[in-house]
Amino acid sequence: MIKKLELTVQMLSPLWAAGAAGKCDRLHETGIIGSLRWWYEAIVRGLDGCYACDPASESRCELSGKEKSDEERRAKLCPACRLFGCGGWKRRFRLVAGAGSTEPFTLASLFYKNKSNEDEFNRWWLNEIFESNLADRLAFGKVTLTFIFPAGTDGEESLNQIKALLSVMAHCGSIGAKGQYGFGQFAWEGKTKLETALKDIQSFILGRQFKESKNENDWYSLEKFWYINIPLMDDNAQIKRFEKARLEQEKSIGPTTGKLYLPVSFDIRYKLKGGGKWSGLRQAYYQKQFEETNNDKKQTEKKTRLIFGGQWHEGSDQHRQGSRVFVSHPYKHGPGDENYKLRVWGFTDESVAEVVKKELQNIFGLNDTPEYTTGLSLIAKLQQKNREGYEHEV
Ligand SMILES: [Zn+2]
Numbered sequence: 539m540i541k542k543l544e545l546t547v548q549m550l551s552p553l554w555a556a557g558a559a560g561k562c563d564r565l566h567e568t569g570i571i572g573s574l575r576w577w578y579e580a581i582v583r584g585l586d587g588c589y590a591c592d593p594a595s596e597s598r599c600e601l602s603g604k605e606k607s608d609e610e611r612r613a614k615l616c617p618a619c620r621l622f623g624c625g626g627w628k629r630r631f632r633l634v635a636g637a638g639s640t641e642p643f644t645l646a647s648l649f650y651k652n653k654s655n656e657d658e659f660n661r662w663w664l665n666e667i668f669e670s671n672l673a674d675r676l677a678f679g680k681v682t683l684t685f686i687f688p689a690g691t692d693g694e695e696s697l698n699q700i701k702a703l704l705s706v707m708a709h710c711g712s713i714g715a716k717g718q719y720g721f722g723q724f725a726w727e728g729k730t731k732l733e734t735a736l737k738d739i740q741s742f743i744l745g746r747q748f749k750e751s752k753n754e755n756d757w758y759s760l761e762k763f764w765y766i767n768i769p770l771m772d773d774n775a776q777i778k779r780f781e782k783a784r785l786e787q788e789k790s791i792g793p794t795t796g797k798l799y800l801p802v803s804f805d806i807r808y809k810l811k812g813g814g815k816w817s818g819l820r821q822a823y824y825q826k827q828f829e830e831t832n833n834d835k836k837q838t839e840k841k842t843r844l845i846f847g848g849q850w851h852e853g854s855d856q857h858r859q860g861s862r863v864f865v866s867h868p869y870k871h872g873p874g875d876e877n878y879k880l881r882v883w884g885f886t887d888e889s890v891a892e893v894v895k896k897e898l899q900n901i902f903g904l905n906d907t908p909e910y911t912t913g914l915s916l917i918a919k920l921q922q923k924n925r926e927g928y929e930h931e932v
Contacts, residue, residue: 539689540686540688540689541686541693541694542685542687543683543687543697544683544684545683545726546680547680547726548679548680548724549678549679549681549722550725551720551723551867552643552677553565553570553676553677553678553713553714553724554569554676567635569715570633570714571629573715574700574703574707575618577706577707577711578617578703580757580760581703581739582617582739583753583757583759583760584759584761584763584913584917585736585739589748589750589751589752590618591616591618591619591624591751592757597751598619598625599614599615599616599619599625601614601625603626613748613749615748616748616751617743617748631686631687631696633685635683635684637677637679637682643792643798643800644798644799645790645791645800645801645802646780646783646784647804648783648789648810664791678798685697685700698738699739699742702734702735705729705731705734706736706739709729709735711883712864712866718807718860718861718863719804720800720802720807720865720866720867721867723881725871733919736916737920758885760913761914761917762885762886762887763912763916764883764884764886764888764910764912765882765883765911766880766882766891766898766908766910767880767881768879768908769878770878770879770902771877774902776901776903777801780802780805800867800868801867801868801878802867803866803868806819806868806880808820808821817901819846819865819882819893819898822893822894822900823846823894824838824839826893827842844859846861846863847861863882863884863890864881866881866882895907895910
């Protein structure tokens with residue numbers, strides 16, 4: 539029997555659902571599916587040493603077509619490939635995404651986007667990522683997601699995995715592409731508790747046979763995960779600066795007439811000006827590395843790019859690393875919501891999270907250092923629950 543999961547999510551920051559051309563002129567499901575798979579892989583890798591392949595690597599799962607039974611086929615697949623498909627094995631669902639209404643909105647930066655005496659990188663970035671993707675090309679508001687599980691494809695269990703996965707993403711991640719730049723924050727009323735969601739994924743994996751192999755150390759994994767969710771009061775001085783900037787044509791991105799606006803993640807992620815001093819998460823991390831390497835600029839640049847993403851050369855080799863730190867735009871739950879929320883998360887050592895915490899306190903003038911939750915603490919809770927459950931059964 540065909541199974542269906544239909545749900546509506548409320549986008550709290552725009553959904554970036556770019557297609558192959560990189561533009562968001564309609565909702566491309568591939569970007570959403572890509573983000574679902576990415577999160578699923580990371581979660582799986584953190585659970586009891588389970589393996590999830592890197593679909594871009596040589597060692598990705600693949601079926602030869604010579605397998606004789608479904609059992610044999612499944613034993614060659616990691617949980618992510620089993621659900622999302624790979625060579626020789628179909629994805630367990632189809633997704634149809636629609637934006638019911640897209641509301642115009644503005645992003646506010648403290649930088650001037652076209653002033654020639656501004657840092658060229660800032661101008662390039664603001665134009666490339668935001669201005670050239672006009673506001674109405676990004677979905678903001680209600681988005682409907684319909685997951686269709688064809689008959690004979692483990693519909694029920696696949697449906698439960700998607701529910702659990704979306705719940706995790708709603709609690710501490712994002713959906714669609716470019717989460718590191720602030721996109722894809724969403725609210726979903728149907729989400730389950732974070733612990734329940736992780737438990738559902740764990741139960742599925744532990745109860746079945748999958749391909750066994752070793753995860754690479756630098757792959758994104760729940761074991762390296764941490765997240766911070768903090769409220770930011772409407773009268774916060776830094777928020778007020780954004781509010782003011784939003785009314786300046788030269789600083790606002792998108793129509794200045796829109797009722798909705800968000801302070802742009804860019805400034806928080808990279809650098810903020812204020813009181814003759816630079817701040818910002820990348821800037822703070824760079825500064826710390828600079829001190830730790832005894833002012834070695836090259837080493838500092840490399841270390842910073844390993845965490846915040848970028849390219850660098852070593853001899854004749856070119857390296858490229860995606861960001862390991864993700865920063866939301868400060869967002870509200872709706873126009874009636876007085877205060878903002880900010881979500882920052884990463885897949886790094888806790889030392890990076892410590893720098894981020896301190897810098898957030900500094901940027902927003904918070905009384906206390908914000909708390910973070912680590913993937914390791916979530917895993918420990920799951921293990922504790924499993925032990926208790928086992929003792930109960932005995
Ligand atoms: Zn795989």
